[in-house]
Amino acid sequence: MLRGFGRAPFGPKSPLGAGAGAALAEEPTVDAAAKDAAREPARSEGSRPEQPPAPAPVSQPPRAPEPSREPDPAQEQFEQLKRHIHTRLVDRLDMNRVGEMDPKTLRNEIRGVVELLCDTENPLLNRSERQRLVNEILDETFGFGPLELLLKDDKIGDIMINGPKKIYVEKAGRIQRSEVVFRDSEHLLQIIDRIVSRVGRRVDETSPMVDARLPDGSRFNAIIPPLALDGPVVTIRMFGSKPLSKDDLIRFKAFTPEMLELMEGAMKARLNIIISGGTGSGKTTLLNTLSSFIQPDHRVITIEDAAELQLQQDHVVRLETRPPNIEGRGAVTATDLVKNALRMRPDRIIIGECRGAETLDMIQAMNTGHEGSMTTVHANTPRDAMSRLETMISMAGLELPIRALRSQFASAVDLIIQASRLQGGPRKVTSISEVIGMEGDTIIMQEIFAFRQIGVDADGRAHGEFLSTGIRPTFMERLEAAGCKLSPDLFRQRVLLKD
Ligand SMILES: Nc1ncnc2c1ncn2[C@@H]1O[C@H](COP(=O)(O)OP(=O)(O)OP(=O)(O)O)[C@@H](O)[C@H]1O
Numbered sequence: 001m002l003r004g005f006g007r008a009p010f011g012p013k014s015p016l017g018a019g020a021g022a023a024l025a026e027e028p029t030v031d032a033a034a035k036d037a038a039r040e041p042a043r044s045e046g047s048r049p050e051q052p053p054a055p056a057p058v059s060q061p062p063r064a065p066e067p068s069r070e071p072d073p074a075q076e077q078f079e080q081l082k083r084h085i086h087t088r089l090v091d092r093l094d095m096n097r098v099g100e101m102d103p104k105t106l107r108n109e110i111r112g113v114v115e116l117l118c119d120t121e122n123p124l125l126n127r128s129e130r131q132r133l134v135n136e137i138l139d140e141t142f143g144f145g146p147l148e149l150l151l152k153d154d155k156i157g158d159i160m161i162n163g164p165k166k167i168y169v170e171k172a173g174r175i176q177r178s179e180v181v182f183r184d185s186e187h188l189l190q191i192i193d194r195i196v197s198r199v200g201r202r203v204d205e206t207s208p209m210v211d212a213r214l215p216d217g218s219r220f221n222a223i224i225p226p227l228a229l230d231g232p233v234v235t236i237r238m239f240g241s242k243p244l245s246k247d248d249l250i251r252f253k254a255f256t257p258e259m260l261e262l263m264e265g266a267m268k269a270r271l272n273i274i275i276s277g278g279t280g281s282g283k284t285t286l287l288n289t290l291s292s293f294i295q296p297d298h299r300v301i302t303i304e305d306a307a308e309l310q311l312q313q314d315h316v317v318r319l320e321t322r323p324p325n326i327e328g329r330g331a332v333t334a335t336d337l338v339k340n341a342l343r344m345r346p347d348r349i350i351i352g353e354c355r356g357a358e359t360l361d362m363i364q365a366m367n368t369g370h371e372g373s374m375t376t377v378h379a380n381t382p383r384d385a386m387s388r389l390e391t392m393i394s395m396a397g398l399e400l401p402i403r404a405l406r407s408q409f410a411s412a413v414d415l416i417i418q419a420s421r422l423q424g425g426p427r428k429v430t431s432i433s434e435v436i437g438m439e440g441d442t443i444i445m446q447e448i449f450a451f452r453q454i455g456v457d458a459d460g461r462a463h464g465e466f467l468s469t470g471i472r473p474t475f476m477e478r479l480e481a482a483g484c485k486l487s488p489d490l491f492r493q494r495v496l497l498k499d
Pocket residue numbers: 156157158237238239244249252254277278279280281282283284285286427428
């Protein structure tokens with residue numbers, strides 16, 4: 001597979017000398033996660049469920065680096081050596097055989113070759129530099145380059161890349177700048193391209209925005225110039241290999257056991273539920289968690305723009321919308337998919353997020369025998385959620401009298417769960433409200449549980465208390481009919497938990 005490889009000299013020696021190498025070990029070139037990854041090469045193996053892509057040739061000559069925060073000559077030399085070894089590696093690959101080989105064997109073989117190349121190109125590298133170089137080249141060849149370091153850090157929730165040199169991550173609810181950088185815009189574009197082409201999408205000047213998902217299910221969005229003015233911009237929502245469980249969320253005080261009891265009952269009794277919340281407030285996480293209460297014999301159909309739900313059931317059919325092709329044809333919208341899903345004998349339909357015309361189809365499905373359906377919507381309060389849904393339908397050009405529309409909502413939707421990301425990072429369910437019906441032209445709701453923020457602590461973190469408002473929901477009979485016996489004390493007015 002690897003042609004003509006041996007200990008023959010491979011062109012000029014890298015300029016990286018022992019001095020530079022020693023300096024490298026001292027320099028904080030990557031963040032702590034990066035160093036961990038370098039120390040634990042085993043973590044990088046076997047963690048990706050999908051097949052790695054074929055190695056991508058890196059044939060461009062080294063480009064002038066863009067201005068970074070601190071120009072670092074040792075880092076530059078390290079990068080230069082890495083590119084040099086990578087190019088030599090690609091020269092020696094027999095691409096026909098690469099495609100046929102088992103990915104694990106291929107990776108092991110290539111690791112061996114890169115280690116050998118390191119020794120011949122620069123025998124003065126110390127052990128940790130050599131290990132880091134080998135890992136970075138393997139990431140570059142099989143994975144997503146510098147991004148791999150961040151993807152392996154399970155403390156990171158969001159990755160935000162604003163051009164090649166400015167990368168921010170969210171850790172424990174706080175946003176901080178990462179030391180990881182890409183070589184230049186072209187390098188970043190290459191990685192974006194590799195990610196989106198795996199899921200059959202593309203990104204270029206004619207279609208500069210793209211949604212995709214990473215092999216582990218994490219959500220990926222990229223927008224590139226000319227729409228993004230300062231280089232390609234990538235946003236990744238990490239989902240890790242295991243979604244947060246209800247016990248995790250109780251432990252994080254995202255809601256109280258009493259609130260969970262009600263949500264569990266609502267799921268089992270097939271209430272129609274809307275999860276409302278601002279961006280990154282935990283809507284999708286809640287949807288995943290609550291889905292664990294769906295009866296195992298229910299056939300669930302999920303519809304998403306970029307599949308990110310990780311439902312816990314066996315009997316799940318996952319559908320994904322499709323953007324138009326280069327000629328502007330072939331788009332399949334969420335509305336198309338909801339219509340098709342109705343012919344697939346669903347017990348419940350779950351739409352990842354309602355954004356447009358599919359809202360009406362969803363509401364109609366909820367009203368016509370697909371109880372227990374769910375969706376999420378971007379809104380800041382339960383009432384706001386209802387008006388957002390209304391706006392989506394009117395913007396889609398569907399001329400329905402507003403009263404007719406609202407009464408459809410009122411009869412379709414049973415419960416609205418409001419998620420919020422509070423100041424300083426905590427994510428909580430801040431309201432569970434029941435939709436009880438119409439009075440005149442207004443939809444009537446009542447709040448059953450709530451979180452009231454009282455203040456902010458010394459670290460800038462919001463704190464407050466979860467309350468039971470003392471109101472008993474009107475759907476109690478439905479819960480009882482479905483065999484859900486809630487504690488008699490559940491709705492007594494009181495403070496449930498301070499946090
Ligand atoms: N209660 C929680 N405590 C801590 N982290 C949480 C909690 N809920 C969600 N998260 C984490 O917060 C991030 C955002 O969650 P999620 O994707 O569910 O939000 P979202 O509201 O669906 O976002 P978007 O509007 O972008 O779709 C994820 O990394 C998730 O793991």
